[in-house]
Amino acid sequence: xSEVQLRYKTQAVAxxxxxxxxxxxxxxxxxxxxxxxxxxxxxxxxxEIPFNVARMVHTNLLIxxxxxxxxxxxxxxxxxxxxxxxxxxxxxxxxxxxxxVAGALTIVGYLAVPYATLAKITGNDxxxxxxxxxxxxxxxxxxxxxxxxxxxxxxxGLTILAGRKTVINIVLLTGLVGLAVMFLFSxxxxxxxxxxxxxxxxxxxxxxxGVWELILGSILAYVLIxxxxxxxxxxxxxxxVIIAAALITGIIGTGHHYFWIGTPVYWTxxxxxxxxxxxxxxxxxxxxxxxxxxxRRKQHPNKAAxxxxxxxxxxxxxxxxxxxxxxTLAPVNYYTHGTQVTAAHGHMAFYGAYxxxxxxxxxxxxxxxxxxxxxNNRAQVMEMWSFWLMTVAMVFITLFLTAAxxxxxxxxxxxxxxxxxMAAQDQVAIFYWCREGAGVIFFIGLLCYIGSxxxxxxxxxxxxxxxxx
Amino acid sequence: MSEIFTKSMAxxxxxxxxxxxxxxxxxxxxxxxxxxxxTDNRANLTEQVALGKMVWExxxxxxxxxxxxxxAYFAPELGNVYQRFGQSKEAIKGFIKSRPVDGIPGRRSMxxxxxxxxxxxxxxxxxxxxxxxxxxxxxxxxxx
Ligand code: HEM
Ligand code: HEM
Ligand SMILES: [Fe+2]
Numbered sequence: 001x002s003e004v005q006l007r008y009k010t011q012a013v014a015x016x017x018x019x020x021x022x023x024x025x026x027x028x029x030x031x032x033x034x035x036x037x038x039x040x041x042x043x044x045x046x047x048e049i050p051f052n053v054a055r056m057v058h059t060n061l062l063i064x065x066x067x068x069x070x071x072x073x074x075x076x077x078x079x080x081x082x083x084x085x086x087x088x089x090x091x092x093x094x095x096x097x098x099x100x101v102a103g104a105l106t107i108v109g110y111l112a113v114p115y116a117t118l119a120k121i122t123g124n125d126x127x128x129x130x131x132x133x134x135x136x137x138x139x140x141x142x143x144x145x146x147x148x149x150x151x152x153x154x155x156x157g158l159t160i161l162a163g164r165k166t167v168i169n170i171v172l173l174t175g176l177v178g179l180a181v182m183f184l185f186s187x188x189x190x191x192x193x194x195x196x197x198x199x200x201x202x203x204x205x206x207x208x209x210g211v212w213e214l215i216l217g218s219i220l221a222y223v224l225i226x227x228x229x230x231x232x233x234x235x236x237x238x239x240x241v242i243i244a245a246a247l248i249t250g251i252i253g254t255g256h257h258y259f260w261i262g263t264p265v266y267w268t269x270x271x272x273x274x275x276x277x278x279x280x281x282x283x284x285x286x287x288x289x290x291x292x293x294x295x296r297r298k299q300h301p302n303k304a305a306x307x308x309x310x311x312x313x314x315x316x317x318x319x320x321x322x323x324x325x326x327x328t329l330a331p332v333n334y335y336t337h338g339t340q341v342t343a344a345h346g347h348m349a350f351y352g353a354y355x356x357x358x359x360x361x362x363x364x365x366x367x368x369x370x371x372x373x374x375x376n377n378r379a380q381v382m383e384m385w386s387f388w389l390m391t392v393a394m395v396f397i398t399l400f401l402t403a404a405x406x407x408x409x410x411x412x413x414x415x416x417x418x419x420x421x422m423a424a425q426d427q428v429a430i431f432y433w434c435r436e437g438a439g440v441i442f443f444i445g446l447l448c449y450i451g452s453x454x455x456x457x458x459x460x461x462x463x464x465x466x467x468x469x
Numbered sequence: 470m471s472e473i474f475t476k477s478m479a480x481x482x483x484x485x486x487x488x489x490x491x492x493x494x495x496x497x498x499x500x501x502x503x504x505x506x507x508t509d510n511r512a513n514l515t516e517q518v519a520l521g522k523m524v525w526e527x528x529x530x531x532x533x534x535x536x537x538x539x540x541a542y543f544a545p546e547l548g549n550v551y552q553r554f555g556q557s558k559e560a561i562k563g564f565i566k567s568r569p570v571d572g573i574p575g576r577r578s579m580x581x582x583x584x585x586x587x588x589x590x591x592x593x594x595x596x597x598x599x600x601x602x603x604x605x606x607x608x609x610x611x612x613x
Contacts (some may be wrong), residue, residue, distance in 0.1 A: 039543065042577035047570065050580050051543050052532020057578065116582070119527040131526025133540055167480075189526075191519040194509035197539065198501070235475060239477035247487040251494045260607035261537050262509045264501055268605070335609060338538030413609045419482060420612050421545040422577070 003371045009078035013092040015369045017072030018362045020100055022450060024065035025355070027107075029443050032060040036436040049111065056110050056136045062350065063134065064103045067149075067300035069214055069358030070179075074156050074172060077222045082163025086155045095151045102144045106137055107116045128189055132196070134204055135186045142186055149180045167236040168225075171243060172218040178211030194262035201257045208349070209253060209278060209320075213246040216316070216357050220285060223309050223364050229297035245281040253278045255348045256328045260337060268330040275328045279321030282353075289313035302367065302374035304383040308360035311391060315352025323348050323398065335413055340405030340428075348398040351390075359387075359449075366453070373428050376457025389445025396438035404431035508603035521595025524588045533579065535613075537604060543577060546613025550592075551600035553611050558593035565589060 006012060035054045038044045045054075075092060079085055086092060109118045115131070122138035124130045129139045137145070153176055160169045185202040204316060221239045225232060255271025258264075289310045323345040327336040336342065363383065367375050375383065413426035419427070505511070525531070529548070531540040537548040543552075554560040565584065572578030584592065 010481075035543075038577070043572045043574055046572040046578045047580055050533075051577070052529045052541065055541055055543075056529070115529040115532075116527045117593070124527060128523060130527060131529050133531050136529060136532070167476075191522055192505075192509060192511060192514060193522065193537075194505060194602060196522075197537065198498075206556070232530075237476045238476070240476065240483045244479065244483035244486050247483070248490055251487070251490040252497070254494070257539075258501075259538045260604045261539070262505070262602040262604055264504045264508070265605060270497070334607060337607065338535040338540070338542060340542060343542055412612045417561050418610050418612050424612075425534065 004368065004373050005371070006368060008085045010085040010089040010092075011076050011079050012369060013089050013096070014072040014076035014087070014191070014365060016093070017068050017075065018366060018369070020096070021065045021068040021072060021358060021362070023067065024061045024103070026446060026450070028058055028061035028065060029439075029446055031055075031061065032100045033436070033439050033443060036432070036439050039432040040436070053110055056115075057107055059134055060110075060136060061107065062355075066354050066358060067145075068099070069354075069362070070176070070219075070402050072365075073150055073215075073358070073361040074152070074176065075401075076361065077219070077367070078156050078159050078169050078172070081158045081166045081169040082220070084159060084163040086159045087162075088155055091151055092155055095148050098144065099148045102141055102148075106141045109138065110136075124211065127187065129187055132189070132200060135200070139187075142183075146180070146183065147291065149176075149183070153177060153180060166232075167239055168218045168222050171214050171221075171239060174215030175211045175216075175218065178214065179207065182206045182211060193209050197261045198258070198263060199255055205254045205257055206251070208354070209250040210247065212354065213250065213281060214243050216312075216353055217242045217246070217281075217285065219357050219361050220289065220312060221310060223305060223360055224289065224292040226364065227300040227306050227309065228292045228304060229300075230292045230295050234295075238284070238292075242281050242288065245284060246278075249274050249277040249280060256330075256333065259330050259333055276325060278328070279317065279325050282317040282321040286313035286317045300374075302364060302380070304375065304380045304387070305360060305364040307384055307387055308356060308363045311387060312352065312356040312360050315348065315356055315391060315394070317352075318350030318395075319345065319350070319352035319398070321407055323402075335409045336405065339408050340401045341409070342405070344398045344401035344405055347401065348394060351394045356391075375452070376455070376459040379452050379455035382448055382455050386445045386449035387453060389448060390442055391445075393438045393442035397435050397442065400431045400435040400438060404417045404428040404435070408432070472498060506601045510598055510601045510603070512537050513598050515594070515598075517594045518598045520588075521591035521593070521598070524584065524592045525595055528582050528584075536599060537602070538607065544579065546608060547596055548599050548602075548604070549608060549611065553613065556597075558590070558597060561593045561596055562589040564585050565592065 031054045034045060034049065035051060035058060038051050038054065077084065090395075096299065109122075113121075118138060119130050123141050124139055130136055131140055148310055156176065157173060160173050182203050185199050188199050190196050217239050221235050224230065225235050227378050252270055253275035254274035255267040258267035258271055293306060293310060327333050327341050327345065367373065374380070407428045408424050411419050412421060533541050533544040535542065535546045535548070539545065550561060554564070564608070565582065566589065568579045568581045570581045
């Protein structure tokens with residue numbers, strides 16, 4: 001068994017970030033399953049864990065584990081790209097613990113006391129930012145997030161400024177700075193509901209359909225360079241074109257959220273046209289991944305990482321591109337706005353783009369962080385099983401929610417004798433049961449994924465020995 | 470991609486394109502804020518409505534409900550509940566007040582928030598104000 005060493009020893013700080021990401025992912029899915037059951041067994045765990053509490057835990061854990069994943073990715077790949085260590089691995093570790101403890105305390109707060117009590121004891125009155133979707137964190141937690149991200153950007157930024165500047169690390173840094181800047185809008189919470197909603201989307205939309213795409217593109221490009229050996233010039237050009245398309249369509253594309261919230265009517269046109277073009281960058285990512293793998297100059301021993309990379313391309317395009325396009329034109333969105341169609345899209349897009357890119361970089365980096373060129377074959381086979389279980393389960397979750405959503409629109413908003421919300425929900429319960437079933441499969445896939453890190457094989461690194469990576 | 474299309478061309482499209490659209494977006498945002506007074510019902514944005522929004526937020530109503538179509542999809546849309554309840558603030562207050570502490574067996578349940586009378590008035594007023602925002606005719610019907 002050949003031990004490989006990290007090129008830069010401070011890359012090692014990525015490891016706890018990745019482990020925490022996976023741990024929080026498990027928590028996220030458990031709370032997803034709780035909610036999935038509450039959808040059909042309305043009083044399940046009521047009043048101990050009301051639906052809204054489970055939902056906060058589910059979505060906030062999602063965001064936090066993705067942030068852990070992005071940070072781990074940056075700590076792993078930036079030193080290699082910049083060809084130097086980060087200035088302060090101690091700071092990186094300290095921030096890791098601060099972020100983890102602050103995150104855990106926030107989740108405990110959600111679960112232990114009523115939300116109104118949490119708002120009170122954390123002084124929400126001084127600077128009210130709580131109680132908005134995805135931004136439920138107490139204001140002090142938000143301030144903590146800002147501090148952690150600033151410290152993180154200091155570490156990463158200095159490394160890049162002092163070191164080799166590649167397109168990948170510059171684009172990654174731009175995305176991370178953008179993430180921090182857009183998050184600042186979470187502190188703006190005017191009394192005017194329309195203004196509140198208008199700028200709320202500057203965090204949510206301009207993250208997932210803006211700056212996060214830069215992060216996504218650069219991590220994908222990095223893994224493709226490493227696993228395919230394709231010329232950097234080619235990869236860089238692709239990366240530029242992808243992020244150009246992302247920002248050119250995605251910024252004005254924010255308008256697809258400004259149809260029905262009291263904003264001027266011209267947004268129905270602007271939002272529809274520009275967001276209809278938003279699938280382009282996602283489509284290019286798919287083509288990019290497949291093209292680079294086809295042109296590969298070497299057979300990388302880490303087949304699982306290559307699978308994750310190609311999977312990200314495909315699933316991001318399906319979830320964001322196809323499912324996004326489905327409801328983005330104003331005349332369609334008029335009917336689907338705020339239904340299960342939205343939930344269907346939200347799930348596949350978040351999983352396909354951001355959960356999968358984090359698992360891609362973990363798959364590539366984790367063996368190296370453990371001193372191996374790649375995991376042994378048995379472990380990789382198990383990891384690929386988990387890939388298929390989770391991905392196929394997510395496809396089914398999306399299909400069931402889409403079916404529920406289309407029926408909901410018909411029953412509640414379209415047919416002549418339209419039903420009230422609760423009556424329509426009863427009619428589509430079967431699809432929620434099916435979604436829950438698919439969710440259980442997803443969870444099994446996730447357990448396999450974790451299991452794959454512990455599978456021992458006798459052929460550690462032999463694949464690598466055949467073709468050096 | 471061929472040799473004619475170089476990396477620096479790609480970079481320029483990225484930089485030029487994003488700067489251009491950031492500026493356009495800022496311009497549109499400025500224009501939107503100028504026009505909002507016509508649609509956002511700010512004439513009725515009283516102290517009480519502002520308190521109502523606070524009550525809405527600190528009880529995380531958005532975690533089960535949508536408001537103007539945004540939020541969670543577990544419980545009814547509330548942007549038009551004022552219309553659905555026959556334009557009666559009392560009916561809204563009555564509904565919120567009467568939630569059983571242990572929920573309704575087998576049915577999706579809404580918590581008992583134990584709101585004060587002042588908070589109840591404020592939340593009802595906030596929901597009335599929300600229902601009078603000009604939403605371009607959304608939702609399609611009274612069911613929300
Ligand atoms: C990876 C990228 C994306 C992610 C993670 C994502 C995620 C989401 C989420 C979570 C929501 C629900 C927001 C809420 O709770 O109110 C949403 C809404 C929406 N998304 Fe995306 N999205 C992505 C890309 C796209 C793209 C490319 C399009 C268009 C082609 C699109 C179109 C929409 C529309 C129209 C809505 C509003 C749905 C409604 O009216 O209820 N999304 N997205
Ligand atoms: C596997 C089992 C899962 C189940 C049963 C589940 C269930 C749910 C439920 C019931 C909601 C609330 C919908 C509502 O507001 O009424 C929700 C929201 C959400 N979940 Fe999941 N979830 C699961 C996994 C995931 C995964 C793996 C991801 C992403 C990687 C994810 C991302 C989200 C997002 C982004 C939202 C907010 C959606 C929106 O606002 O439109 N979930 N989930
Ligand atoms: Fe969007």
